[in-house]
Amino acid sequence: MSSAAAVLNNTQIERSARNTATIYAKEARYEFLKNLRLRVYTLSIISFPVMFYVLFGLLLYSRESIAGTGAPTYMIATYGTFGIMGASLFGTASGLASDRGLGWLQVKRASPMPPFAYFTAKVLVSMGFSAIVIAILLVLGISFGGVRMPLLQMAELMGTLVAGSIPFSAMGLAIGYFVGPNSAPSAINLIYLPMSFCSGLWVPYMFLPKVVRQIALALPPYHLSQLALGVVGAGFHQSAAGHWEVLLAFTLICLGVARIGFQRDQGKLYG
Amino acid sequence: MIATLEATFNAQQEASGTVVAGLEGVSKNYGDIRALRNVDFSVGSGQVVALLGPNGAGKTTAVKLLLGLLQPNSGKARVFGGDPTNPQNRMRTGAMLQVGRVPETLRVREHIDLFSSYYPSPMPLAEVLAVAGLEKLSERKFGDLSGGQRQRTLFALAICGNPDLLFLDEPTVGLDVESRRALWEEIRRFVQRGKTVLLTTHYLEEADALADRIAVINQGEIIAEGTPAEIKMQTGGKRIRCITSLSLSAVLQMPGVTDARQDRGAVEIRAREAESVVRALLARDASLSGLEITSAGLEEAFLALTQDKDTGENAGRKS
Numbered sequence: 001m002s003s004a005a006a007v008l009n010n011t012q013i014e015r016s017a018r019n020t021a022t023i024y025a026k027e028a029r030y031e032f033l034k035n036l037r038l039r040v041y042t043l044s045i046i047s048f049p050v051m052f053y054v055l056f057g058l059l060l061y062s063r064e065s066i067a068g069t070g071a072p073t074y075m076i077a078t079y080g081t082f083g084i085m086g087a088s089l090f091g092t093a094s095g096l097a098s099d100r101g102l103g104w105l106q107v108k109r110a111s112p113m114p115p116f117a118y119f120t121a122k123v124l125v126s127m128g129f130s131a132i133v134i135a136i137l138l139v140l141g142i143s144f145g146g147v148r149m150p151l152l153q154m155a156e157l158m159g160t161l162v163a164g165s166i167p168f169s170a171m172g173l174a175i176g177y178f179v180g181p182n183s184a185p186s187a188i189n190l191i192y193l194p195m196s197f198c199s200g201l202w203v204p205y206m207f208l209p210k211v212v213r214q215i216a217l218a219l220p221p222y223h224l225s226q227l228a229l230g231v232v233g234a235g236f237h238q239s240a241a242g243h244w245e246v247l248l249a250f251t252l253i254c255l256g257v258a259r260i261g262f263q264r265d266q267g268k269l270y271g
Numbered sequence: 272m273i274a275t276l277e278a279t280f281n282a283q284q285e286a287s288g289t290v291v292a293g294l295e296g297v298s299k300n301y302g303d304i305r306a307l308r309n310v311d312f313s314v315g316s317g318q319v320v321a322l323l324g325p326n327g328a329g330k331t332t333a334v335k336l337l338l339g340l341l342q343p344n345s346g347k348a349r350v351f352g353g354d355p356t357n358p359q360n361r362m363r364t365g366a367m368l369q370v371g372r373v374p375e376t377l378r379v380r381e382h383i384d385l386f387s388s389y390y391p392s393p394m395p396l397a398e399v400l401a402v403a404g405l406e407k408l409s410e411r412k413f414g415d416l417s418g419g420q421r422q423r424t425l426f427a428l429a430i431c432g433n434p435d436l437l438f439l440d441e442p443t444v445g446l447d448v449e450s451r452r453a454l455w456e457e458i459r460r461f462v463q464r465g466k467t468v469l470l471t472t473h474y475l476e477e478a479d480a481l482a483d484r485i486a487v488i489n490q491g492e493i494i495a496e497g498t499p500a501e502i503k504m505q506t507g508g509k510r511i512r513c514i515t516s517l518s519l520s521a522v523l524q525m526p527g528v529t530d531a532r533q534d535r536g537a538v539e540i541r542a543r544e545a546e547s548v549v550r551a552l553l554a555r556d557a558s559l560s561g562l563e564i565t566s567a568g569l570e571e572a573f574l575a576l577t578q579d580k581d582t583g584e585n586a587g588r589k590s
Contacts, residue, residue, distance in 0.1 A: 181372075
């Protein structure tokens, strides 16, 4: 066979399952390292929830009780929800917006990278940073706020909040497809901060004005915080299933929006 | 002239065999802007082809169509005889694109490690670093690299999968002369492995230094194709500058002179070939001084080419 014929001979290059797994693992590992070394990311996603928790949970209201639960425990659930929202939204939306707008995603799309690996990495890394934020809050609460809970309960709280990072990562992907690289951080803050307030993450839900309490019912952070509060016995509702259903529906809507953005980019000048 | 070039090109193409990447009657619009108009273009196996043209000519669009990052409005882009978006084909293709921002907190080695994992049989890291001239920089974070080093890293990402087909979109844009020559050296080292390369550039010098074949593109149309020597002869010619006692009209009448004009104290002459004109000048004016010969710039080359084309079209309409 001539060399010219060999060039066009479509030998099927199959990627083994193991190689595919390696790509996913490396993509996630480097995404994690990239964000870990990005001080603006780590500082902002960790310092805000920690600062609020220390100020309100450990200094100002450490002896108060909310819904029958000590404030330091209650606020791990609420500032924890706030923390995972920040880690997930900034971890996905600003990275995606900048990769899209400034051409890096195009370099990756031109390569044989499985597109799904890119998104999976972003979601996994958001979950990882969420876990770090929650762990810091737990350590602070136990050390300085007299928080005591069985190990299993602690694991359940952590698991609930880390799983709760998925809907917000999906939301971040949707935002990342529709904002520019420079406007991404302000767009995120514009959604994230009012949503946190209205969901009762800063001021406990029962102290919110009535109209805001009604709005909260439509907001995903409210439902996630109620799930976390349910774990520590301070939930407002009886059943967890309803909250999970809302979060699932929200995730699917966000993924649908992100998919529209993904497909729109396929035929565009940049992306 | 173009017809002859095309004939030679076709002959060459048959000789070198298979078309590895090609556009078949491709048009691409961005809204009202026509980026490419009915372009036929191909890269044969083992060739280094340069797509040469000014900014906005459609070079990047052509590359993106061949990478499957864009879809044509009409016509077909083919790579390895199939669809460029086919993952099988992407595993045999590498690309260096113009990119505004690369993740800056990852090290050179880490970027290469990640991209290598996408390919079925990548080059070893040490080899990639050697070919791209990055041995001493592998632990450096991307954000700490100079412009030339950044381009070399992007080049490393394009070649690390040991692809059969390599796209280089304006690989040396914005680099100083030294970095540009260093990158040329690295591109040559990769080409020696018998790879097929399509590069875009707006430097005639770069196309000349690297390519076996040049396609000149302007306003979305391929206006000339041929070997670098053919293109240079067709487009540029030479510019001769001297102080002479001969009159302008006498100079204009010399064989081979296409244009002559007074420029300050000197005469500026344009000619297809410098040698015969200079010989005639010296023979007729013993007092001639300040002789300079330069290649015509690319701007003039494009002007010459587009003008050729316009007159050709007009002639066509008249007949």
